[in-house]
Amino acid sequence: MNQKLTSLFVMGAFMALGSQVAFANPDWSKVPKKDIHVIHPGVAPVEWVKSGDHSGASGLKKGETCAGCHITDGNKLDIDLKRLASKEMEPKGAPKTMTYPVSVQAAYDATNLYVRLTFKAPAGGADHSDKDNEVKATVMFPNDKVPLGDQAGCWAACHKDARTMPGADDKKTKYATPGAMDLMQWKSGGGGKAVDGTVTDKRNMEGGKAGVTAEGSKSGDTYTVTFTRKLAGGVNLAPGKAVPFGVAIHADNAGGRFHHVSFGHTIGLGADGDVKATKQ
Numbered sequence: 001m002n003q004k005l006t007s008l009f010v011m012g013a014f015m016a017l018g019s020q021v022a023f024a025n026p027d028w029s030k031v032p033k034k035d036i037h038v039i040h041p042g043v044a045p046v047e048w049v050k051s052g053d054h055s056g057a058s059g060l061k062k063g064e065t066c067a068g069c070h071i072t073d074g075n076k077l078d079i080d081l082k083r084l085a086s087k088e089m090e091p092k093g094a095p096k097t098m099t100y101p102v103s104v105q106a107a108y109d110a111t112n113l114y115v116r117l118t119f120k121a122p123a124g125g126a127d128h129s130d131k132d133n134e135v136k137a138t139v140m141f142p143n144d145k146v147p148l149g150d151q152a153g154c155w156a157a158c159h160k161d162a163r164t165m166p167g168a169d170d171k172k173t174k175y176a177t178p179g180a181m182d183l184m185q186w187k188s189g190g191g192g193k194a195v196d197g198t199v200t201d202k203r204n205m206e207g208g209k210a211g212v213t214a215e216g217s218k219s220g221d222t223y224t225v226t227f228t229r230k231l232a233g234g235v236n237l238a239p240g241k242a243v244p245f246g247v248a249i250h251a252d253n254a255g256g257r258f259h260h261v262s263f264g265h266t267i268g269l270g271a272d273g274d275v276k277a278t279k280q
């Protein structure tokens with residue numbers, strides 16, 4: 001290649017990169033961050049949360065949200081972590097770090113929703129059954145047919161008979177019948193991988209319709225994971241409303257239920273929300 005052609009070629013590559021950046025990558029420095037607490041949930045599935053063992057059960061029945069009771073004073077976590085770490089609620093052993101913040105940012109344009117998570121994944125977990133992935137970051141969006149979907153976030157799909165719960169069948173995964181959830185996940189193993197999945201009558205780690213892509217990186221002890229998904233396709237995220245979502249992080253090679261999970265929160269798309277999405 002002669003000199004001129006080479007520079008043309010380089011310029012072309014730059015232009016392609018430039019346009020990709022313009023459309024696919026929000027300027028995250030201009031997008032506000034919201035810290036969302038994630039907690040190790042122990043064996044407190046949705047059945048427990050609805051039961052007489054939980055004093056929030058009647059409030060839940062009246063339509064209150066988990067976050068409405070357990071996040072107070074602006075953004076303080078109010079839950080008994082000692083109880084959650086006890087043998088009664090975590091028979092296998094609790095992680096050293098029961099809770100940590102995940103910083104969530106969101107942006108959208110005419111086609112896509114972009115979600116960026118920044119967090120320090122703690123060591124000291126009790127379960128290391130996912131040998132392939134040190135970290136997995138998951139975001140789920142329930143549709144309006146998931147029982148408690150908008151109140152409980154991921155909890156709505158967490159049942160007592162799901163795998164890794166005490167005495168449960170190892171083949172049975174989480175489910176959201178009669179509704180459905182979109183599940184997008186980034187796995188750190190093998191250089192990073194995106195999952196475009198759903199939760200219906202079972203968890204499907206492929207076949208989602210949201211066109212999910214994900215990128216993740218680690219800098220020092222901080223992970224940054226950026227998801228892109230379509231607004232339409234899968235659970236419809238039309239702008240003008242607050243969309244319920246939940247976050248879960250598997251740290252320290254954890255598998256199954258040994259993740260840290262948020263309560264249900266909302267992303268406001270052209271509307272108010274716990275996380276306000278910035279319009280591009």
Ligand code: HEC
Pocket residue numbers: 041044049053054055056057058059060064065066067068069070078079080081083084151152155
């Ligand atoms: C109306 C308020 C209210 C709502 C709504 C509520 N909770 Fe609670 N929750 C409580 C209170 C009060 C306790 C403390 C003690 C108890 O259960 O006896 C509690 C306890 C817990 C505990 C055990 C740890 C502890 O602090 O004792 C977990 C886990 C929990 N809640 C999860 C949830 C989840 C998940 C949701 C939503 C699906 C939820 N809660 C909704 C009020 C609420």
